[in-house]
Amino acid sequence: MEIFCTINVLTAFESLLNKSMNFLKKLNGSGSISNQYLCLDLIRRTLMPLFDPDSGLLIVSGNGESVIDCFEVNSSEPFLSQVSHCLTDLSTRGVALVPKLALDVSCCEVLRLLQLTDNFIVPISYQVPRKDFHADLYPDTVGHTPAMTAEDWWKGENKQVLTSQRSEASSSSSPLSTPSSSADPSRSPSSTSGLSSGFLPSPSQSSRAIHSMLGPSSKFRHIQGAVLHRDTHITNLRGLHLTTPGECDGFCANGQRVAVPLAIAGGQIAWVYTLFKMGNLAKTTGDDAKIRVWQIPKGGLTETLTEPECVLRGHTEKIYSIKFHPHASSLLASSSYDLTVRLWNLETGEEVKRLSGHQDQIFGMAWSPDGKLLATVCKDGKVRLYDPRKSTLPIQEGPGPEGHRGARVVWVCDGKYLLVSGFDSRSERQLYLFSAESLASGSVASVPADVSPSTLIPFYDPDTSVLILTGKGDTRVYTYEIVPEAPYFMECSSFHSSEPHKGLCFLPKTECDVRDVEVARAVRLGKTTIEPVAFRVPRVKKEFFQDDVFPETAVWWEASLTAAAWLSGSNGQHRKISLRPKDMTPVSEAPKEAPVKKYLPSSVYLEEKTDEQKKEELLSAMVAKLGNREDPLPQASYEGVDEDEWVSEELTTHTHTPQMIHDTL
Numbered sequence: 001m002e003i004f005c006t007i008n009v010l011t012a013f014e015s016l017l018n019k020s021m022n023f024l025k026k027l028n029g030s031g032s033i034s035n036q037y038l039c040l041d042l043i044r045r046t047l048m049p050l051f052d053p054d055s056g057l058l059i060v061s062g063n064g065e066s067v068i069d070c071f072e073v074n075s076s077e078p079f080l081s082q083v084s085h086c087l088t089d090l091s092t093r094g095v096a097l098v099p100k101l102a103l104d105v106s107c108c109e110v111l112r113l114l115q116l117t118d119n120f121i122v123p124i125s126y127q128v129p130r131k132d133f134h135a136d137l138y139p140d141t142v143g144h145t146p147a148m149t150a151e152d153w154w155k156g157e158n159k160q161v162l163t164s165q166r167s168e169a170s171s172s173s174s175p176l177s178t179p180s181s182s183a184d185p186s187r188s189p190s191s192t193s194g195l196s197s198g199f200l201p202s203p204s205q206s207s208r209a210i211h212s213m214l215g216p217s218s219k220f221r222h223i224q225g226a227v228l229h230r231d232t233h234i235t236n237l238r239g240l241h242l243t244t245p246g247e248c249d250g251f252c253a254n255g256q257r258v259a260v261p262l263a264i265a266g267g268q269i270a271w272v273y274t275l276f277k278m279g280n281l282a283k284t285t286g287d288d289a290k291i292r293v294w295q296i297p298k299g300g301l302t303e304t305l306t307e308p309e310c311v312l313r314g315h316t317e318k319i320y321s322i323k324f325h326p327h328a329s330s331l332l333a334s335s336s337y338d339l340t341v342r343l344w345n346l347e348t349g350e351e352v353k354r355l356s357g358h359q360d361q362i363f364g365m366a367w368s369p370d371g372k373l374l375a376t377v378c379k380d381g382k383v384r385l386y387d388p389r390k391s392t393l394p395i396q397e398g399p400g401p402e403g404h405r406g407a408r409v410v411w412v413c414d415g416k417y418l419l420v421s422g423f424d425s426r427s428e429r430q431l432y433l434f435s436a437e438s439l440a441s442g443s444v445a446s447v448p449a450d451v452s453p454s455t456l457i458p459f460y461d462p463d464t465s466v467l468i469l470t471g472k473g474d475t476r477v478y479t480y481e482i483v484p485e486a487p488y489f490m491e492c493s494s495f496h497s498s499e500p501h502k503g504l505c506f507l508p509k510t511e512c513d514v515r516d517v518e519v520a521r522a523v524r525l526g527k528t529t530i531e532p533v534a535f536r537v538p539r540v541k542k543e544f545f546q547d548d549v550f551p552e553t554a555v556w557w558e559a560s561l562t563a564a565a566w567l568s569g570s571n572g573q574h575r576k577i578s579l580r581p582k583d584m585t586p587v588s589e590a591p592k593e594a595p596v597k598k599y600l601p602s603s604v605y606l607e608e609k610t611d612e613q614k615k616e617e618l619l620s621a622m623v624a625k626l627g628n629r630e631d632p633l634p635q636a637s638y639e640g641v642d643e644d645e646w647v648s649e650e651l652t653t654h655t656h657t658p659q660m661i662h663d664t665l
Contacts (some may be wrong), residue, residue, distance in 0.1 A: 050097050054141050055110050057083065057126070061095045064450050068092065068113070070126060086124060089493070090117035091450060098123075100141040110137055118447055119491055218481035218490040219549075220466055220519070225477060225495025225535050227524070234530040239263055242502065242527065246406045247320040247363065249457055250472050250503025251525050254557065255511050257296075258523055258530055289315040291322065291334060293346060310349040314342055321364060327371040327572035329559035335362040341376065343388060345563045352567060353388045357397075363407040363422070363455075368436075369415045369462065370571065375436075377407040377420050383439055389569065398439030403427055406455035411436075412467065413484045417444075421456040421469060424448075429456055431469075431480075433488050445488035449478060459506045463553050464519050466492070468535070473500045479535075495535070501526055504533070509553045514579050517546050544587035545580045552576040 050059040051073070058071045058080070070084035094116035103109045111126035128137055140163035147159035241261035244250055251260045292308035317337035325331035330346035341362065343353035360379035367374055374386045377400050384394040401407050403423025412419045418434040420443075429449035435441070449456060454471030456478070461468075470477040477495040482488065502525040512518040513534065520535040539546055553576060560572030580586065 048092075048095055050095060050113070052097065052100075052111055054100060054139050055137070057111055059095065059097070059111070059113060061092050061115075063093065064091050066091050068095070068115070068124065070111075084126065088115060088117075088122070088124075090115075090120065090122070090491070093117055093448075099144075101144070105138060108137060119487070119489075216483075216487075216490070218492050220464060220479070220481050220537055221490070221492045222538050223466070223479055223492050223519070223535055224538060225479075225533055227497070228532040228534055232532050234258075235528065237528045237530065240502070240525075240527070244472070244502075245320065246455060247361075249505070251505060253505040253507060253523050255507040258505070258525075260525060260530075289313075289317055289319060289336065289338075291319060291332070291344070310346065312344050312346075312349060312351070314344075314351045314354075315340070321362065323365055323367060325371055325563070325566065326367050326369065326556060327560045327574070328563045328566035329561070331563040331566060333365065333367070333374060335365055335376070337361065341365060341374070341386070345567075347563060352563075353392065355386050355388060355392050357384060357392075357394045358382075364409045366409045366411055366418075368411050370573075371566065372571065373436075375409050375411065375418055377401070377409045377422065379404050383409065383418065383420060383434055385436065385439060389567065396439045398434065399442050401430065401432060403430075405453065408455060408458055410458045410460045410467075412460050412462075412482045413465065414462070416484055417482070419458060419460065419467065419482065421449075421458050423455075427451070429471075431456070431489065433482070445486070447480075447489045447491075450476075457504070459504075459520075459522075461506075461509075461520055463509065463551050464549055466519065466535075468504075468506070468520065468522075470501070470504050472502055475500050477504065495533070497524065499526065508557055509579065510577075512579070514545065514550055514581065515542065515584070517542060517549065519549055541587055541590060543584075544590045545584040547580065547586040547588050550579045552578050 046063050048061050048063065051057070052059075056073045058073050059068065060071065061068045066088045068086040068088060069082060070086070071080045072083050073080060092115055096114045096116075098112040098114060103112055108128040109125050110128055113124040113126070115122040115124055143162045145162055147161045148157055152159075237260070239262050241263040244261055248261070251258060253259070291312035293310050293312070294305050295309045296305075312332075312334075315334065315336040315338055319334050319336045321335040323333045325333070332344045332346060333341060334344065335341045339356070339358045339360070339362070341355040341358075342351050343355075344350070345352050355374070358376065358378050358380065359382075363377050363379060365374060365376040372387065372389075374388055376384045376386070378384065381400050381402060381404075382397050383400040385396040386393075387395050400420060401422025402425040405423045405427060407420055407422035409418055409420050411417070412433075416436055418436055418439075420432045420434065422430060422432065424430045428451050431447045431449060432443040433445045434443050449469075452471055452474060454473050456469040456471050459468045460466075460482070465482050467480045467482050468477060469480075475497045477497070479492040479494060481490040481492060483490060504522050504524050506520060506522045511521045513521075516534070517537045517539045518534045519537055522533045522535070524531045524533050537546070537549055554574040555577055556574055558574070560574055561570055566572070
């Protein structure tokens with residue numbers, strides 16, 4: 001099969017080259033080259049062309065794109081005319097044409113394309129909407145019998161591969177094809193007009209079939225992202241800093257306020273906007289290696305604050321990342337260009353720990369869910385794990401992303417794994433999964449994203465195991481469900497915004513509208529606006545609380561112990577709350593609907609029977625239906641079950657195919 005496919009590709013490109021040369025010779029009668037050209041799109045990826053010499057159709061797709069174009073190559077102007085523009089759900093990693101002898105001519109299928117994505121192989125069918133077999137669509141095609149041996153070719157012989165009629169081949173090889181007596185080798189330029197393309201047999205059916213064939217699929221695979229109503233937007237923002245460095249996440253929010261960077265002299269300063277309620281703490285960093293902390297009163301600001309509550313001094317170079325401890329109040333970790341990570345007690349304003357061991361810039365860091373460990377990803381190509389209360393050196397380290405453009409790290413699967421978003425050696429964005437118990441063994445799984453200069457910034461929801469990623473300047477938001485066993489990454493639907501965003505920050509789970517099955521709520525920063533974005537799971541019974549996607553959630557925005565208690569060896573645990581409204585019943589407790597009785601049509605029983613058999617079966621069925629009134633039914637001897645709970649024995653074969661029922665009768 002590999003040799004056959006290779007011969008097909010070479011033949012296709014040879015035919016395309018010959019046709020192109022003939023077109024050039026016919027131009028202006030002198031072989032001069034015309035100035036006409038075709039502009040497909042402003043894409044940066046390599047185009048992968050596939051040509052079918054029988055139909056003259058050219059398939060063009062870009063690596064990493066979700067668009068597949070089909071053109072008809074003509075011998076006269078216009079030399080290329082677009083026939084189909086197919087939009088796919090997933091990005092293309094490769095394309096290949098199915099051999100012509102495998103096509104279904106009964107539905108006028110002239111091409112079948114196989115699209116390779118990150119996780120699936122998706123068939124796409126190109127069909128001409130006609131009722132019957134048309135010979136003009138199927139000229140004699142190249143067969144699979146070689147015309148000569150390699151030795152003959154080396155001796156200088158040239159022979160063409162024998163052709164076969166598509167109708168005859170399909171009648172013997174494809175049970176779905178309709179045979180025809182002959183095929184006309186001629187093809188008019190307009191013979192493929194009205195060509196349509198689509199997934200086989202439909203996008204949803206094909207996806208389900210592929211999912212069942214390749215493994216488990218996520219229940220969040222159809223998650224939908226949508227920008228909320230304009231009334232909830234913050235608009236007309238002025239003076240935003242639009243060129244933040246790569247190690248910056250763009251902006252931050254806590255469900256009460258959102259802080260955005262401003263382009264003001266004297267360094268990057270955060271300006272706090274009110275979202276819904278009042279907050280109590282803001283922090284900023286500058287180029288002077290200092291961390292400034294302001295305390296915002298519960299009632300909100302009544303005057304401009306010019307002096308911070310405290311200033312943390314200790315780093316010797318620019319600070320680019322700060323992370324609050326998930327459990328201990330007033331405990332902050334910061335990383336700097338001085339290659340150190342420092343822990344601060346905001347209550348005393350002092351440095352309490354200094355972690356070392358990094359050989360280059362620290363791209364990102366993250367606390368473990370239990371607050372015991374701190375993970376970092378570094379430009380030196382290492383992922384490190386620290387236990388700050390026991391050692392200032394890493395307790396584990398292993399190979400990380402090879403690229404040096406940036407990276408982020410987040411804990412997933414109850415702290416058992418580390419998810420790192422970074423770049424590979426070819427500067428393509430990649431996602432890596434590491435076991436927290438054995439970083440030295442490398443990543444246990446990885447999945448490519450796309451090609452983009454910005455680092456994917458991850459958000460992980462521990463309640464649903466859903467990972468949401470996007471980069472600054474992107475228009476696409478990726479969604480995965482992360483599972484602790486193969487395949488580890490289960491890709492879900494992506495959210496596409498109308499224009500590039502400067503950042504995406506997620507709010508506490510209490511901001512989600514659980515009545516609309518909203519599993520995540522984010523705010524999106526644009527050039528002049530801040531827009532809320534809701535991520536919903538489509539469900540039918542929305543009148544019930546979907547407790548399978550809304551378990552009790554941890555109140556991570558509240559501290560469970562003090563910084564001093566954590567430093568002395570204590571560990572905290574967040575309290576959990578239920579998101580279920582009091583007036584909603586859990587879907588797990590919803591009353592079960594009565595089963596619907598399905599009766600098979602009489603044609604099933606009467607199919608392929610002689611007249612005598614039909615009469616006998618009808619008579620038997622009538623007698624069985626009337627029955628002997630004096631004999632009690634079998635279910636009458638059972639107690640405690642209502643009559644409508646029983647299904648007649650003759651109706652239990654509704655899940656069988658007609659052929660199975662015929663064999664039984």
